[in-house]
Each structure stands twice: as C-alpha cells, then as structure tokens.
Amino acid sequence: MEFLDTARGWFDQGYAFFEPGLLMYAGDGEMVSWMPLLIQFGVIALVMAILLRSAGAILIFTVVAVIIHAIVDYVMPMVRGGGMDGFDFGAVTSSFTDMNYWLYLGALAVMYFVGILVLGGIKGMLFRGD
Numbered sequence: 001m002e003f004l005d006t007a008r009g010w011f012d013q014g015y016a017f018f019e020p021g022l023l024m025y026a027g028d029g030e031m032v033s034w035m036p037l038l039i040q041f042g043v044i045a046l047v048m049a050i051l052l053r054s055a056g057a058i059l060i061f062t063v064v065a066v067i068i069h070a071i072v073d074y075v076m077p078m079v080r081g082g083g084m085d086g087f088d089f090g091a092v093t094s095s096f097t098d099m100n101y102w103l104y105l106g107a108l109a110v111m112y113f114v115g116i117l118v119l120g121g122i123k124g125m126l127f128r129g130d
Helices: 002-025 034-051 057-083 089-095 099-126
Strands: none
Touching: 002 099, 034 057, 034 099, 057 099
C-alpha cells in the first residue's frame, strides 16, 4: 500500500497547485462545482476519444479539447440566458491575464490528456481495426 500513499501524495500536490484556478473558474471561490465540470469534461473527452485515430495525436486533441471547453464556458451562459445579454467580451480578454485562469486551463489540460488517453485506449480495445 506504500505505492498508493505515494500516488495520493502526488495527486494532492497537483491538486493543491491547480486548486486556485479550479475554485475561481469551476466553482464559487470556496468550493469546486464538480458535477457541471465533469459532465462537460465527459462529453468533450468522449467525442475527442472517438475522433482520435492514433495515440500520437493526443497532444493536439488535448489542446483542441481545452479550447472547446473554454469556449463552452463562455457560450453556455448565453445559451441558458437566451441571448447576448450575459456576454462580456472584456471579461473574456481580461481572463487571459489572470494566472488563476491559466491554472484552470492547465488543470483541464491534465484532465483531458488522461481522459482522452484512457477513453481512446478503451475504444481501441473494443473496436479492433478501423
């Protein structure tokens, strides 16, 4: 069980590094809202894993998935609100200068890298050959 303790320590350090970004952009500042984040992550990762042809393209698919996730983060309030009233372009541009936003995108990149790799491996085992 020593290995699990070591792995848990690595996970805790990684989460502590990305936590400020997750709290600010995937939560309310005090707690991360995991359910909407994981539903959005699951849908995007599943589509990316289905489109993945070879494991060599995993970095490209990870970057594309993070970009799609960031776009959906800004578009979803407009879809729910029914118009452009909730969209503030100044908030979009100012978020790129915020270090917490980059931590959030980094956490998404790690999540998508692992998620697409695992789902792509499962797809490869289930569907042998193209």
